[in-house]
Amino acid sequence: MRRLLSTLAVTGCLLTGFQAVSWAQGLPGLTLFSGIKSxxxxxxxxxxxxxxxxxxxxxxRIPANKMKLAVAQFAITYPDYYKGTFDPKEVQVKVKGKAVRLSEVKWDKEGRVIEIFPEEPVPAGSRVEVELSNVKNPTFGGVYYFNCQVLSPGDVPLLRYLGSWVVSIN
Known part of the structure; x- marks a missing residue:
């Protein structure tokens, strides 16, 4: 009985440790002194x-409550000290879990912006995921602010700020 209880205790500790590791790069969690309102x-x-x-x-991810208007363009900007690389051919936009057809994806290295143009505007109130695959992380770790701006169809051609992803690279 004693051996069974110690085996269960060790197994429980191991599973809890693995679960904590898998959550490490999930949602932003608690961010102190980021300069960005929660x-x-x-x-x-x-x-x-x-x-x-x-x-x-x-x-x-962009929660549905942030998508107050339809979106014809997403622009993701990042800081000049981020030295990673992106593959514009490996960008996807998903609305409520389903991939949206894109007409164009542009990566302006000098301007530090990724512009994503869906074929059809993304409806207001949608839960959106922008998936950047085949990304080469920077050689040196740090905290990087990726800002999301959008352009609505028929809108004055000024991008509107939705929020920021505070990304930590180890």
Whole structure:
């Protein structure tokens, strides 16, 4: 009986430890002193752990309550000290879990912006995921602010700020 209880205790500790590791690069969690109000922080996930100088997939989420108007263009900007690379051919936008057809994806390295143009405007009130696959993380870790801006169809051609993903690379 004693051996069974110690085996269960060790197994429970191991499973809890693995679960904590898998949550490490989930949602933004508690961010102190980021300079961004909590209502402007957007959730994200790094599928392969966010290791510096490694390959990864970034899942940037936009909650439905942030999508107050339809969206004809997404623009994701990032800081000049982020030295990772993106593959514009490996970008997807999902609305309520279903992939949306894209007419174009542009990565402006000098301007530090990824522009994503869906074929049809994304409806207002939709839960959106922007998936960036085949990303090469920067050689040095750090905290990077990815800002999301959108353009509505027929809108004055000024991008509107939705929020920021505060991404941590180890």
């Amino acid at each position: 209502e402007n922080q957007l959730p994200y996930r790094l599928d392969f752990g966010g290791q510096s100088d490694g390959w990864d997939r970034y899942i940037f």
